[in-house]
Amino acid sequence: MLHLLVADGNDRAGREKHLSVCDKTSAETYAGVLRSLAPDAVCHLVAPADADAVLPRALTECDALVLTGSTLHVAEGGPTVTRQCDLVRSALAAGLPVFGSCWGVQVAATIAGGRADRNPRGPEYGLARAIRRTDAGEGHPLLSGRPPAWDAPAIHDDAVIAPPPGSTVLAGNDRLDVQAIEIRVGDGVFWGTQYHPELDLDEVAAMLRLSAEGVVEAGLCDDEAAVDAYADALRDLHRDGDGRPDLAWRLGITAEVLSPERRRREIRNFIDHLVRPRRAG
Incomplete structure (x- = not known):
């Protein structure tokens, strides 16, 4: 059995805002995906932005940490940011595999000596288009199974502007150089995607x-x-993807986004190539 700690990157206001349009928090979304990819996983949810947050399970008793997106901005700092940076730093120091998307990448890059801030090339809303591996990303297991170029869901203003020293940038596109990255801190390994x-x-x-x-x-x-x-078109495509080739064509959405198995490759690869081998070891 895998024990996965899922940290919601939002503060209370952010979680409430998310719940106002979704029927679950960001952490609950991730937990559902993780359980679908690893039926033997038990997910322990925490909101580390909160001053009164308590880990539901000790880091030393977890097999991995996953950090969600957030409405916060790393560059603004403050306790809600610092507490999350401390959690990721502690997890990596404990040798845990850590995965993060969007906010998670920005936090990991920051604690390792990189810089996250507003992307000077502009935001990505809806989809990040034409993502490609870097030379260093060729053959990297995080991106195993991805085609030469792919699109992926993305919503962000901020991004990793300067990757940390010693990190490995695995993929980028014309809007952002750091779309996927590996960061090593001590015995800990972070894999993530913007x-x-x-x-x-x-x-x-x-x-x-x-x-x-x-x-x-x-x-x-x-x-x-x-x-x-x-947004209505995206919702309708989600509800009846196979029956709405007209919407997929009009929106330029391919199977890499429509298929849950393809869309979630990086999360599965994280479980199969980092979490399970560490657990077995």
Whole structure:
């Protein structure tokens, strides 16, 4: 049996905002995905941004840590950020495998000496397009099974602007150099993606509605009504993907995004190539 600690990157306000458009928190989404990929996994949820958070299971008794996305900004600092940085630092110091998407990557890069801040090339809303491996990413197990180029769910303004010394950037695209990365700190190994392999399209749609003002400001939609229309199309495609080739064609969404098995490759690879071997060892 695997014991996985799932840390929600949001503070209380962020979790409530997320719940206002989704029927679960970011941590609950991740826990569901992890259990679907590893039926023998027990997920222990924690919200480390909270001052009164208590780990439901000691790090030394866990097989891995997973950190979700967040509405917070690493560069702004403060206790809600520091507490999460401390948790990831402690997990890596304990030799745990750590996985994170979006916010998780930014936290890991920061504690290892990199820099996360607003992406000067602009945000990604909905999908990160045409992601490609770097030379260092060729053959790396995190990206095993990915085609030469792929799209993935993504919603972010911030990103890793300067990767930590000694880290390995595994993938990028024209909007961002660091779309996937490996970071080693002591005996601990972090694998992560700036994009969200855990998100279904209905959750992407919900998060776009929350970010409607930013989508319009970025010039990606004329107004919030257009954001809602795009979100509606994503929701409908999620509900009946096989029956709506017209929507997939219109939105430019391929099987790498539509298929849960393909979309979640990095999470499965993390479990199969880092977590299980460590557990067996």
